[in-house]
Amino acid sequence: MNVTANWSYPTAIRFGAGRIAEIAEACTAAGITKPLLVTDKGLANLPITTQTLDLLEAAGLGRAMFADVDPNPTEVNAEAGVKAYREGGHDGVVAFGGGSGLDLGKVVAFMAGQSRPLWDFEDIDDWWTRADADAIAPIVAVPTTAGTGSEVGRASVITNSQTHEKKIIFHPKLLPAVVICDPELTVGMPPMITAGTGMDAFAHCLEAFCSPHYHPMSQGIALEGMRLVKENLPKVFADGTDIEARAHMMSAAAMGATAFQKGLGAIHALSHPIGAVHHTHHGTTNAVVMQPVLRFNRAAIEDRLALAAAYLGIAGGYGGFYAFVGDLNAALGIPATLTDLGVANPDIDALVASALIDPSVGGNPVKMTAENTRALLLDCF
Numbered sequence: 393m394n395v396t397a398n399w400s401y402p403t404a405i406r407f408g409a410g411r412i413a414e415i416a417e418a419c420t421a422a423g424i425t426k427p428l429l430v431t432d433k434g435l436a437n438l439p440i441t442t443q444t445l446d447l448l449e450a451a452g453l454g455r456a457m458f459a460d461v462d463p464n465p466t467e468v469n470a471e472a473g474v475k476a477y478r479e480g481g482h483d484g485v486v487a488f489g490g491g492s493g494l495d496l497g498k499v500v501a502f503m504a505g506q507s508r509p510l511w512d513f514e515d516i517d518d519w520w521t522r523a524d525a526d527a528i529a530p531i532v533a534v535p536t537t538a539g540t541g542s543e544v545g546r547a548s549v550i551t552n553s554q555t556h557e558k559k560i561i562f563h564p565k566l567l568p569a570v571v572i573c574d575p576e577l578t579v580g581m582p583p584m585i586t587a588g589t590g591m592d593a594f595a596h597c598l599e600a601f602c603s604p605h606y607h608p609m610s611q612g613i614a615l616e617g618m619r620l621v622k623e624n625l626p627k628v629f630a631d632g633t634d635i636e637a638r639a640h641m642m643s644a645a646a647m648g649a650t651a652f653q654k655g656l657g658a659i660h661a662l663s664h665p666i667g668a669v670h671h672t673h674h675g676t677t678n679a680v681v682m683q684p685v686l687r688f689n690r691a692a693i694e695d696r697l698a699l700a701a702a703y704l705g706i707a708g709g710y711g712g713f714y715a716f717v718g719d720l721n722a723a724l725g726i727p728a729t730l731t732d733l734g735v736a737n738p739d740i741d742a743l744v745a746s747a748l749i750d751p752s753v754g755g756n757p758v759k760m761t762a763e764n765t766r767a768l769l770l771d772c773f
Contacts, residue, residue: 440577539675590641600614
């Protein structure tokens with residue numbers, strides 16, 4: 393199967409193995425002549441990053457990198473990135489990496505021309521209209537994991553370093569102008585990161601599919617995204633060099649982030665505060681709380697998940713789907729509980745309070761309250 397294509401939805405995407413070679417062309421298409429490559433500390437010195445910088449330099453686009461990015465990027469990282477961007481006289485960003493590098497790269501491009509503080513643009517009501525849209529720099533996104541789908545998203549998740557809360561920064565122009573999805577860049581992901589990021593993509597599709605909001609386009613994308621994860625995540629976990637399966641996982645990641653315009657839910661409402669406070673891996677945390685959330689939402693989603701199970705080739709309706717999630721987690725070595733994940737001495741009241749103000753809450757099929765959310769969280773330990 394030839395998994396190489398150019399797509400124009402939801403933005404311009406150059407998809408296929410080896411297409412990182414087109415990074416300079418992508419910058420030109422986005423109107424960038426002097427890019428700042430933003431990535432995370434873990435990727436900064438890896439061959440895929442060096443290769444990308446070599447390609448930019450060879451094309452006369454300079455060689456500039458900012459990599460002071462934490463696993464859960466903060467406003468402190470953002471300020472440092474904007475400083476590097478301005479001092480370097482850059483005119484665009486190559487956001488390179490997993491969710492952290494992509495999210496921070498997008499925010500650097502967004503904030504470089506703004507005069508208001510970052511938190512003024514949180515995803516609340518129409519706060520995004522406060523931004524000077526003309527001052528937002530163009531973004532080329534290059535994912536190196538297959539999970540968050542941030543490369544096709546209009547938002548970034550940034551952790552407030554003072555309150556340890558994950559905040560969502562939103563603006564339509566945070567959507568990158570050009571995306572390069574090259575599955576060869578994901579080959580070096582270790583199995584546990586492959587598992588965690590893959591389950592993040594699955595969680596996005598699952599929650600979008602179960603959200604009660606009306607968005608049939610997202611519904612269809614979410615369903616096929618789940619199928620791609622079901623068929624391909626076990627393959628790439630077992631053999632990271634399976635390029636075709638890696639490609640399908642990259643598609644699933646982009647599909648999840650496109651689908652969750654329909655909404656997310658309790659999985660993300662829990663995993664955002666847990667990750668912000670306890671520094672757990674986001675996708676792995678999603679996987680750990682997935683079955684408890686399926687139980688929590690059962691009455692509202694039972695019929696809908698029976699339809700999904702049929703499409704996915706899973707027998708037994710809701711019960712079969714629920715068992716499938718447990719079996720998949722076990723096969724991927726995902727911890728069974730938050731305790732096993734390393735969450736120790738949690739402040740349950742604080743986590744519940746944070747969960748209830750998370751933007752994901754509104755998409756959950758069952759209304760989340762202080763009482764039922766507390767019970768749900770305790771059920772995850």
